[in-house]
Amino acid sequence: MDLTSQIAAAPLFAGLPKSQHEALAGIATEKAFSKGQAVFMDGAEATGFYIVISGRVKIFKLSLEGKEQILHVFGPGEPFGEAAVFAGHRFPAHAEALEPTKTMFLPRQAFVDLVTKHPSLALNLIADLSRRLRRFTNLVEDLSLKEVPGRLAAHLLYLSERQGESDDLTLEIPKVQLASLLGTIPETLSRILARMTREGLIESRENRQVHILDRESLEELATGERRLT
Amino acid sequence: MDLTSQIAAAPLFAGLPKSQHEALAGIATEKAFSKGQAVFMDGAEATGFYIVISGRVKIFKLSLEGKEQILHVFGPGEPFGEAAVFAGHRFPAHAEALEPTKTMFLPRQAFVDLVTKHPSLALNLIADLSRRLRRFTNLVEDLSLKEVPGRLAAHLLYLSERQGESDDLTLEIPKVQLASLLGTIPETLSRILARMTREGLIESRENRQVHILDRESLEELATGERRLT
DNA sequence: CGTGCGCTTGACTTTTTTCAATAAAGGTGG
Protein backbone atom coordinates (compact mmCIF):
# COMPACT_ATOMS: atom_id res chain seq x y z
CA MET A 1 0.00 0.00 0.00
CA ASP A 2 1.23 3.52 -0.74
CA LEU A 3 1.68 6.28 1.79
CA THR A 4 -1.42 8.21 0.77
CA SER A 5 -3.74 5.32 1.53
CA GLN A 6 -1.83 4.64 4.79
CA ILE A 7 -2.48 8.21 5.77
CA ALA A 8 -6.13 8.01 4.81
CA ALA A 9 -6.41 4.94 7.06
CA ALA A 10 -5.03 6.66 10.17
CA PRO A 11 -7.78 7.86 12.55
CA LEU A 12 -5.76 11.00 13.23
CA PHE A 13 -6.31 12.09 9.65
CA ALA A 14 -9.91 10.98 9.35
CA GLY A 15 -12.22 13.53 7.81
CA LEU A 16 -9.49 15.40 6.00
CA PRO A 17 -9.95 16.09 2.28
CA LYS A 18 -8.04 13.87 -0.10
CA SER A 19 -5.85 16.79 -1.11
CA GLN A 20 -4.59 16.99 2.44
CA HIS A 21 -3.85 13.29 2.52
CA GLU A 22 -1.72 13.83 -0.53
CA ALA A 23 -0.03 16.84 1.02
CA LEU A 24 0.80 14.73 4.06
CA ALA A 25 2.12 11.93 1.87
CA GLY A 26 4.40 14.52 0.36
CA ILE A 27 6.03 15.35 3.66
CA ALA A 28 5.98 11.86 5.17
CA THR A 29 8.77 9.33 4.82
CA GLU A 30 8.69 5.65 5.51
CA LYS A 31 10.96 4.16 8.18
CA ALA A 32 11.29 0.49 9.01
CA PHE A 33 12.62 -1.06 12.20
CA SER A 34 13.66 -4.59 13.06
CA LYS A 35 12.54 -6.35 16.22
CA GLY A 36 14.19 -4.78 19.24
CA GLN A 37 15.47 -1.77 17.32
CA ALA A 38 15.18 1.65 18.92
CA VAL A 39 12.91 4.16 17.19
CA PHE A 40 14.02 7.00 19.44
CA MET A 41 15.63 7.48 22.81
CA ASP A 42 14.44 9.31 25.89
CA GLY A 43 15.62 12.90 25.64
CA ALA A 44 16.35 12.84 21.92
CA GLU A 45 15.29 15.86 19.95
CA ALA A 46 11.83 15.46 18.45
CA THR A 47 12.23 16.50 14.83
CA GLY A 48 8.91 14.90 14.04
CA PHE A 49 6.65 12.05 15.02
CA TYR A 50 5.64 8.61 13.82
CA ILE A 51 2.60 6.64 12.80
CA VAL A 52 2.70 2.85 12.91
CA ILE A 53 1.93 1.27 9.55
CA SER A 54 2.49 -2.35 10.55
CA GLY A 55 4.01 -4.09 13.55
CA ARG A 56 4.11 -2.75 17.10
CA VAL A 57 6.11 -0.24 19.09
CA LYS A 58 6.51 0.09 22.85
CA ILE A 59 7.00 3.42 24.56
CA PHE A 60 8.80 3.09 27.88
CA LYS A 61 10.83 4.67 30.64
CA LEU A 62 13.97 3.13 32.10
CA SER A 63 15.32 3.49 35.61
CA LEU A 64 19.04 3.66 36.33
CA GLU A 65 18.96 0.07 37.58
CA GLY A 66 17.46 -0.99 34.28
CA LYS A 67 13.86 -1.52 35.37
CA GLU A 68 11.43 -0.68 32.62
CA GLN A 69 7.94 0.80 32.71
CA ILE A 70 5.98 0.52 29.50
CA LEU A 71 3.71 3.53 28.93
CA HIS A 72 2.03 2.39 25.72
CA VAL A 73 2.12 -0.28 23.08
CA PHE A 74 1.09 1.17 19.74
CA GLY A 75 -0.13 -0.78 16.72
CA PRO A 76 -1.12 0.00 13.12
CA GLY A 77 -2.75 3.38 12.59
CA GLU A 78 -1.63 4.85 15.90
CA PRO A 79 0.60 7.90 16.11
CA PHE A 80 3.32 8.29 18.72
CA GLY A 81 5.67 11.07 19.66
CA GLU A 82 3.17 13.77 18.61
CA ALA A 83 3.09 15.45 22.00
CA ALA A 84 6.85 16.03 21.88
CA VAL A 85 6.33 17.99 18.67
CA PHE A 86 4.15 20.49 20.54
CA ALA A 87 5.79 20.59 23.96
CA GLY A 88 9.33 20.24 25.10
CA HIS A 89 10.76 19.32 21.71
CA ARG A 90 12.36 16.24 23.20
CA PHE A 91 10.94 12.75 23.46
CA PRO A 92 9.98 12.06 27.06
CA ALA A 93 10.61 8.28 26.81
CA HIS A 94 12.19 5.54 24.75
CA ALA A 95 10.51 3.88 21.77
CA GLU A 96 11.41 0.45 20.47
CA ALA A 97 9.93 -1.95 17.93
CA LEU A 98 8.47 -5.09 19.49
CA GLU A 99 8.55 -6.85 16.13
CA PRO A 100 9.52 -5.95 12.58
CA THR A 101 7.71 -2.65 12.17
CA LYS A 102 7.00 -0.13 9.43
CA THR A 103 6.24 3.47 10.32
CA MET A 104 5.87 6.75 8.58
CA PHE A 105 7.70 9.76 9.89
CA LEU A 106 6.09 13.21 9.81
CA PRO A 107 8.57 16.07 10.14
CA ARG A 108 7.77 18.63 12.77
CA GLN A 109 7.41 21.92 11.02
CA ALA A 110 5.43 20.70 8.05
CA PHE A 111 2.99 19.04 10.40
CA VAL A 112 2.64 22.08 12.63
CA ASP A 113 1.88 24.19 9.57
CA LEU A 114 -0.75 21.73 8.48
CA VAL A 115 -2.40 21.65 11.90
CA THR A 116 -2.49 25.44 11.92
CA LYS A 117 -4.25 25.52 8.60
CA HIS A 118 -6.75 22.72 9.11
CA PRO A 119 -9.11 22.98 12.05
CA SER A 120 -10.42 19.46 11.59
CA LEU A 121 -6.89 18.08 11.85
CA ALA A 122 -6.37 20.19 14.96
CA LEU A 123 -9.58 18.81 16.46
CA ASN A 124 -8.55 15.25 15.66
CA LEU A 125 -5.24 15.87 17.36
CA ILE A 126 -6.93 17.42 20.38
CA ALA A 127 -9.22 14.40 20.68
CA ASP A 128 -6.23 12.09 20.34
CA LEU A 129 -4.24 13.85 23.05
CA SER A 130 -7.30 13.99 25.31
CA ARG A 131 -7.87 10.25 24.99
CA ARG A 132 -4.26 9.62 25.79
CA LEU A 133 -4.46 11.82 28.84
CA ARG A 134 -7.43 9.79 30.01
CA ARG A 135 -5.51 6.56 29.57
CA PHE A 136 -2.64 7.95 31.59
CA THR A 137 -5.08 8.88 34.32
CA ASN A 138 -6.05 5.23 34.49
CA LEU A 139 -2.46 4.08 34.45
CA VAL A 140 -1.60 6.34 37.36
CA GLU A 141 -4.67 5.15 39.22
CA ASP A 142 -3.68 1.54 38.66
CA LEU A 143 -0.07 2.01 39.67
CA SER A 144 -0.85 4.01 42.76
CA LEU A 145 -4.16 2.69 44.01
CA LYS A 146 -4.21 -0.97 42.99
CA GLU A 147 -1.95 -3.85 43.83
CA VAL A 148 -0.54 -6.07 41.15
CA PRO A 149 -3.39 -8.64 41.23
CA GLY A 150 -5.88 -5.85 40.64
CA ARG A 151 -3.88 -4.43 37.75
CA LEU A 152 -3.53 -7.84 36.17
CA ALA A 153 -7.25 -8.56 36.55
CA ALA A 154 -8.08 -5.23 34.95
CA HIS A 155 -5.73 -5.95 32.09
CA LEU A 156 -7.17 -9.39 31.47
CA LEU A 157 -10.66 -7.94 31.36
CA TYR A 158 -9.47 -5.20 29.02
CA LEU A 159 -7.97 -7.77 26.67
CA SER A 160 -11.12 -9.87 26.83
CA GLU A 161 -13.22 -6.86 25.91
CA ARG A 162 -10.91 -5.80 23.10
CA GLN A 163 -10.89 -9.32 21.73
CA GLY A 164 -14.64 -9.57 21.55
CA GLU A 165 -15.93 -10.32 25.05
CA SER A 166 -14.83 -13.92 24.75
CA ASP A 167 -13.61 -15.82 27.81
CA ASP A 168 -10.63 -16.98 25.79
CA LEU A 169 -8.00 -14.37 25.32
CA THR A 170 -4.43 -13.99 24.23
CA LEU A 171 -1.89 -11.92 26.12
CA GLU A 172 -0.55 -10.43 22.85
CA ILE A 173 2.87 -9.76 24.33
CA PRO A 174 5.52 -11.85 26.14
CA LYS A 175 5.19 -11.96 29.90
CA VAL A 176 8.31 -9.89 30.44
CA GLN A 177 6.66 -7.08 28.52
CA LEU A 178 3.36 -7.58 30.28
CA ALA A 179 5.09 -7.30 33.63
CA SER A 180 6.67 -4.04 32.54
CA LEU A 181 3.31 -2.77 31.32
CA LEU A 182 1.73 -3.56 34.69
CA GLY A 183 4.57 -1.90 36.58
CA THR A 184 6.02 -5.04 38.05
CA ILE A 185 8.59 -7.75 37.29
CA PRO A 186 8.20 -11.15 35.59
CA GLU A 187 8.60 -13.13 38.83
CA THR A 188 5.76 -11.32 40.54
CA LEU A 189 3.54 -11.63 37.48
CA SER A 190 4.25 -15.33 37.31
CA ARG A 191 3.34 -15.84 40.95
CA ILE A 192 0.10 -13.94 40.65
CA LEU A 193 -0.98 -15.80 37.54
CA ALA A 194 -0.30 -19.00 39.50
CA ARG A 195 -2.42 -17.74 42.41
CA MET A 196 -5.28 -16.77 40.12
CA THR A 197 -5.12 -20.23 38.59
CA ARG A 198 -5.03 -21.93 41.98
CA GLU A 199 -8.13 -20.01 43.04
CA GLY A 200 -9.96 -20.97 39.90
CA LEU A 201 -10.25 -17.47 38.41
CA ILE A 202 -8.40 -18.32 35.22
CA GLU A 203 -6.75 -21.13 33.39
CA SER A 204 -3.42 -20.41 31.81
CA ARG A 205 -2.75 -22.36 28.66
CA GLU A 206 0.36 -22.49 26.52
CA ASN A 207 1.27 -19.75 24.10
CA ARG A 208 -0.07 -16.70 25.92
CA GLN A 209 -3.59 -18.08 25.92
CA VAL A 210 -5.66 -17.40 29.01
CA HIS A 211 -9.13 -18.69 29.71
CA ILE A 212 -11.36 -16.76 32.09
CA LEU A 213 -13.21 -19.08 34.48
CA ASP A 214 -14.64 -16.60 36.96
CA ARG A 215 -15.20 -13.23 35.37
CA GLU A 216 -17.09 -11.81 38.31
CA SER A 217 -14.25 -12.43 40.73
CA LEU A 218 -11.81 -10.88 38.27
CA GLU A 219 -14.00 -7.80 38.13
CA GLU A 220 -14.09 -7.55 41.89
CA LEU A 221 -10.32 -7.93 41.95
CA ALA A 222 -9.97 -5.15 39.40
CA THR A 223 -12.09 -2.74 41.42
CA GLY A 224 -10.57 -3.67 44.74
CA GLU A 225 -13.69 -5.19 46.28
CA ARG A 226 -11.89 -8.49 46.69
CA ARG A 227 -8.35 -9.64 47.26
CA LEU A 228 -6.40 -12.71 46.37
CA THR A 229 -5.92 -14.93 49.44
CA MET B 1 -11.34 42.11 38.04
CA ASP B 2 -13.88 41.27 35.35
CA LEU B 3 -14.11 38.07 33.39
CA THR B 4 -12.65 39.51 30.19
CA SER B 5 -9.39 40.46 31.86
CA GLN B 6 -9.31 37.11 33.67
CA ILE B 7 -9.59 35.42 30.32
CA ALA B 8 -6.90 37.60 28.79
CA ALA B 9 -4.63 36.58 31.67
CA ALA B 10 -4.99 32.82 31.09
CA PRO B 11 -2.09 31.32 29.10
CA LEU B 12 -4.56 29.11 27.25
CA PHE B 13 -6.05 32.18 25.61
CA ALA B 14 -2.80 34.03 25.03
CA GLY B 15 -2.43 35.49 21.57
CA LEU B 16 -6.14 35.61 20.87
CA PRO B 17 -7.63 38.88 19.62
CA LYS B 18 -9.49 40.98 22.14
CA SER B 19 -12.75 40.26 20.35
CA GLN B 20 -12.32 36.61 21.15
CA HIS B 21 -11.62 37.34 24.78
CA GLU B 22 -14.91 39.15 24.87
CA ALA B 23 -16.66 36.31 23.08
CA LEU B 24 -15.29 33.93 25.70
CA ALA B 25 -16.38 36.21 28.50
CA GLY B 26 -19.82 36.02 26.97
CA ILE B 27 -20.04 32.27 27.35
CA ALA B 28 -18.13 31.95 30.64
CA THR B 29 -19.75 32.00 34.05
CA GLU B 30 -18.11 32.44 37.39
CA LYS B 31 -18.32 29.70 40.01
CA ALA B 32 -16.94 29.89 43.53
CA PHE B 33 -16.11 27.01 45.86
CA SER B 34 -15.36 26.90 49.54
CA LYS B 35 -12.47 24.99 51.00
CA GLY B 36 -13.04 21.27 50.66
CA GLN B 37 -15.98 21.66 48.33
CA ALA B 38 -16.23 19.34 45.33
CA VAL B 39 -15.98 20.97 41.90
CA PHE B 40 -16.90 17.76 40.11
CA MET B 41 -16.91 14.04 40.78
CA ASP B 42 -15.21 11.19 39.00
CA GLY B 43 -17.54 9.99 36.26
CA ALA B 44 -19.76 13.06 36.19
CA GLU B 45 -20.79 14.35 32.82
CA ALA B 46 -18.45 17.00 31.50
CA THR B 47 -20.71 19.78 30.32
CA GLY B 48 -17.75 22.13 30.21
CA PHE B 49 -14.45 22.85 31.88
CA TYR B 50 -12.95 25.26 34.38
CA ILE B 51 -10.20 27.79 34.71
CA VAL B 52 -8.92 28.76 38.14
CA ILE B 53 -9.21 32.48 38.85
CA SER B 54 -7.97 32.41 42.42
CA GLY B 55 -7.32 29.69 44.96
CA ARG B 56 -6.30 26.12 44.25
CA VAL B 57 -7.98 22.93 43.10
CA LYS B 58 -6.76 19.36 43.40
CA ILE B 59 -7.60 16.68 40.85
CA PHE B 60 -7.49 13.18 42.30
CA LYS B 61 -8.51 9.57 42.11
CA LEU B 62 -9.95 7.60 45.02
CA SER B 63 -9.63 3.89 45.71
CA LEU B 64 -12.45 1.90 47.28
CA GLU B 65 -10.59 1.85 50.59
CA GLY B 66 -10.44 5.62 50.47
CA LYS B 67 -6.80 6.08 49.51
CA GLU B 68 -6.30 9.13 47.38
CA GLN B 69 -3.87 9.85 44.54
CA ILE B 70 -3.55 13.47 43.55
CA LEU B 71 -2.98 13.91 39.81
CA HIS B 72 -2.59 17.68 39.74
CA VAL B 73 -2.89 20.78 41.84
CA PHE B 74 -4.00 23.71 39.72
CA GLY B 75 -3.65 27.39 40.59
CA PRO B 76 -4.66 30.72 39.06
CA GLY B 77 -4.72 30.81 35.28
CA GLU B 78 -4.71 27.05 34.84
CA PRO B 79 -7.53 25.19 33.10
CA PHE B 80 -8.77 21.79 34.23
CA GLY B 81 -11.27 19.32 32.90
CA GLU B 82 -10.59 20.38 29.27
CA ALA B 83 -9.63 16.92 28.15
CA ALA B 84 -12.99 15.54 29.24
CA VAL B 85 -14.65 18.01 26.90
CA PHE B 86 -12.90 16.42 23.93
CA ALA B 87 -12.79 12.77 24.94
CA GLY B 88 -15.12 10.61 26.92
CA HIS B 89 -17.46 13.39 27.98
CA ARG B 90 -17.07 12.37 31.59
CA PHE B 91 -14.57 13.62 34.11
CA PRO B 92 -11.96 10.96 34.73
CA ALA B 93 -11.27 12.02 38.34
CA HIS B 94 -12.54 14.09 41.25
CA ALA B 95 -11.87 17.82 41.64
CA GLU B 96 -12.00 19.65 44.95
CA ALA B 97 -11.06 23.13 46.14
CA LEU B 98 -8.06 23.13 48.50
CA GLU B 99 -8.99 26.61 49.72
CA PRO B 100 -11.68 29.18 48.91
CA THR B 101 -11.50 29.24 45.15
CA LYS B 102 -12.98 31.20 42.27
CA THR B 103 -13.21 29.65 38.83
CA MET B 104 -14.81 30.40 35.54
CA PHE B 105 -16.79 27.74 33.80
CA LEU B 106 -16.68 27.37 30.03
CA PRO B 107 -19.58 25.37 28.59
CA ARG B 108 -18.64 22.58 26.27
CA GLN B 109 -20.27 23.35 22.95
CA ALA B 110 -19.50 27.03 22.84
CA PHE B 111 -15.86 26.27 23.55
CA VAL B 112 -15.65 23.52 20.94
CA ASP B 113 -17.08 25.93 18.37
CA LEU B 114 -14.54 28.53 19.29
CA VAL B 115 -11.65 26.08 19.05
CA THR B 116 -12.87 25.00 15.63
CA LYS B 117 -12.91 28.56 14.40
CA HIS B 118 -9.64 29.78 15.87
CA PRO B 119 -6.48 27.91 14.96
CA SER B 120 -4.36 29.77 17.47
CA LEU B 121 -6.70 28.71 20.28
CA ALA B 122 -6.50 25.15 18.98
CA LEU B 123 -2.72 25.33 18.99
CA ASN B 124 -2.67 26.71 22.53
CA LEU B 125 -4.88 23.86 23.60
CA ILE B 126 -2.70 21.30 21.84
CA ALA B 127 0.37 22.69 23.56
CA ASP B 128 -1.45 22.62 26.89
CA LEU B 129 -2.52 19.00 26.49
CA SER B 130 0.95 18.01 25.29
CA ARG B 131 2.58 19.55 28.34
CA ARG B 132 0.14 17.78 30.58
CA LEU B 133 0.89 14.48 28.87
CA ARG B 134 4.55 15.05 29.53
CA ARG B 135 3.89 15.69 33.19
CA PHE B 136 1.93 12.48 33.43
CA THR B 137 4.82 10.63 31.86
CA ASN B 138 6.98 11.86 34.70
CA LEU B 139 4.37 10.97 37.29
CA VAL B 140 4.16 7.43 35.97
CA GLU B 141 7.92 7.18 35.92
CA ASP B 142 8.12 8.38 39.50
CA LEU B 143 5.41 6.08 40.80
CA SER B 144 6.71 3.03 39.03
CA LEU B 145 10.46 3.45 38.90
CA LYS B 146 11.35 5.43 42.02
CA GLU B 147 10.87 4.75 45.69
CA VAL B 148 9.29 7.30 47.96
CA PRO B 149 12.58 8.98 49.00
CA GLY B 150 13.39 9.56 45.34
CA ARG B 151 9.99 11.01 44.62
CA LEU B 152 10.18 13.30 47.61
CA ALA B 153 13.67 14.47 46.68
CA ALA B 154 12.49 15.19 43.13
CA HIS B 155 9.52 17.12 44.47
CA LEU B 156 11.64 19.21 46.83
CA LEU B 157 13.98 20.09 43.98
CA TYR B 158 11.00 20.94 41.79
CA LEU B 159 9.63 23.28 44.44
CA SER B 160 13.02 24.85 44.93
CA GLU B 161 13.30 25.50 41.22
CA ARG B 162 9.80 26.89 40.97
CA GLN B 163 10.40 29.15 43.93
CA GLY B 164 13.52 30.71 42.48
CA GLU B 165 16.38 28.24 43.00
CA SER B 166 16.59 29.19 46.65
CA ASP B 167 17.60 26.60 49.24
CA ASP B 168 14.65 27.72 51.32
CA LEU B 169 11.36 26.43 50.14
CA THR B 170 7.80 26.03 51.25
CA LEU B 171 5.80 22.86 50.74
CA GLU B 172 2.73 24.85 49.64
CA ILE B 173 0.33 22.12 50.72
CA PRO B 174 -0.31 20.21 53.96
CA LYS B 175 1.64 17.00 54.36
CA VAL B 176 -1.43 14.82 53.93
CA GLN B 177 -1.89 16.30 50.48
CA LEU B 178 1.80 16.04 49.70
CA ALA B 179 1.74 12.36 50.61
CA SER B 180 -1.19 11.82 48.28
CA LEU B 181 0.61 13.72 45.52
CA LEU B 182 3.66 11.48 45.93
CA GLY B 183 1.58 8.33 45.93
CA THR B 184 2.12 7.42 49.55
CA ILE B 185 0.62 8.03 53.01
CA PRO B 186 1.40 10.67 55.63
CA GLU B 187 3.18 8.25 57.97
CA THR B 188 5.65 7.18 55.31
CA LEU B 189 6.24 10.77 54.25
CA SER B 190 6.86 11.76 57.84
CA ARG B 191 9.40 8.98 58.32
CA ILE B 192 11.29 9.81 55.18
CA LEU B 193 11.45 13.51 55.99
CA ALA B 194 12.87 12.47 59.35
CA ARG B 195 15.48 10.27 57.68
CA MET B 196 16.49 13.03 55.29
CA THR B 197 16.88 15.34 58.24
CA ARG B 198 18.92 12.78 60.19
CA GLU B 199 21.26 12.38 57.26
CA GLY B 200 21.72 16.10 56.90
CA LEU B 201 20.08 16.51 53.51
CA ILE B 202 17.43 18.93 54.67
CA GLU B 203 16.22 20.82 57.69
CA SER B 204 12.52 20.84 58.33
CA ARG B 205 11.24 23.99 59.98
CA GLU B 206 7.79 24.82 61.19
CA ASN B 207 4.99 25.84 58.88
CA ARG B 208 5.86 23.80 55.80
CA GLN B 209 9.24 25.45 55.48
CA VAL B 210 12.10 23.24 54.32
CA HIS B 211 15.75 24.21 54.01
CA ILE B 212 17.97 22.30 51.61
CA LEU B 213 21.34 21.50 53.13
CA ASP B 214 22.77 19.05 50.62
CA ARG B 215 21.36 19.67 47.18
CA GLU B 216 23.72 17.30 45.45
CA SER B 217 22.65 14.34 47.53
CA LEU B 218 19.01 15.22 46.94
CA GLU B 219 19.68 15.20 43.22
CA GLU B 220 21.33 11.80 43.43
CA LEU B 221 18.37 10.53 45.42
CA ALA B 222 15.99 11.86 42.79
CA THR B 223 17.79 10.11 39.95
CA GLY B 224 18.32 6.88 41.85
CA GLU B 225 22.11 7.07 42.03
CA ARG B 226 21.96 7.04 45.78
CA ARG B 227 19.72 5.63 48.45
CA LEU B 228 18.78 6.67 51.94
CA THR B 229 20.53 4.44 54.49
C1' DC C 1 22.39 -30.15 18.91
C1' DG C 2 23.47 -26.87 22.03
C1' DT C 3 22.85 -22.18 23.60
C1' DG C 4 19.83 -18.90 25.24
C1' DC C 5 15.64 -16.87 26.16
C1' DG C 6 11.25 -17.02 28.40
C1' DC C 7 9.15 -18.61 32.25
C1' DT C 8 8.58 -20.52 36.86
C1' DT C 9 9.56 -21.42 41.74
C1' DG C 10 11.82 -21.02 46.33
C1' DA C 11 14.05 -18.49 49.98
C1' DC C 12 15.09 -14.18 51.67
C1' DT C 13 15.17 -8.94 51.94
C1' DT C 14 13.42 -4.51 51.51
C1' DT C 15 9.98 -1.17 51.22
C1' DT C 16 5.76 0.36 52.36
C1' DT C 17 1.44 0.03 54.71
C1' DT C 18 -1.47 -0.78 58.70
C1' DC C 19 -2.82 -0.10 63.28
C1' DA C 20 -2.42 2.33 67.41
C1' DA C 21 -1.06 5.85 70.48
C1' DT C 22 0.24 10.50 71.28
C1' DA C 23 0.76 15.33 70.81
C1' DA C 24 0.69 19.97 68.99
C1' DA C 25 -1.93 23.51 66.44
C1' DG C 26 -5.94 26.01 65.04
C1' DG C 27 -10.59 27.33 64.72
C1' DT C 28 -15.38 27.63 66.98
C1' DG C 29 -18.84 28.44 70.13
C1' DG C 30 -19.96 29.38 74.71
Next chain:
DNA sequence: CCACCTTTATTGAAAAAAGTCAAGCGCACG
Protein backbone atom coordinates in the same frame (compact mmCIF):
# COMPACT_ATOMS: atom_id res chain seq x y z
C1' DC D 1 -10.84 34.34 76.48
C1' DC D 2 -10.95 29.66 77.21
C1' DA D 3 -12.39 24.83 76.69
C1' DC D 4 -13.09 21.71 73.23
C1' DC D 5 -12.60 19.31 69.11
C1' DT D 6 -10.99 18.56 64.71
C1' DT D 7 -7.02 18.59 61.83
C1' DT D 8 -2.20 17.77 61.23
C1' DA D 9 1.83 15.48 62.36
C1' DT D 10 4.94 12.07 64.47
C1' DT D 11 6.53 7.51 66.11
C1' DG D 12 6.58 2.48 67.22
C1' DA D 13 5.60 -2.27 66.30
C1' DA D 14 3.85 -5.67 63.28
C1' DA D 15 2.11 -7.22 58.78
C1' DA D 16 1.86 -7.38 53.97
C1' DA D 17 3.26 -6.69 49.34
C1' DA D 18 6.65 -6.74 46.09
C1' DG D 19 11.39 -7.12 44.75
C1' DT D 20 16.04 -9.58 44.66
C1' DC D 21 18.85 -13.46 44.06
C1' DA D 22 19.45 -17.96 42.58
C1' DA D 23 18.32 -22.19 40.42
C1' DG D 24 16.12 -24.95 37.08
C1' DC D 25 13.29 -26.33 33.09
C1' DG D 26 11.81 -26.56 28.27
C1' DC D 27 11.46 -25.04 23.82
C1' DA D 28 12.82 -22.37 19.86
C1' DC D 29 16.27 -20.88 16.86
C1' DG D 30 20.45 -20.68 14.89
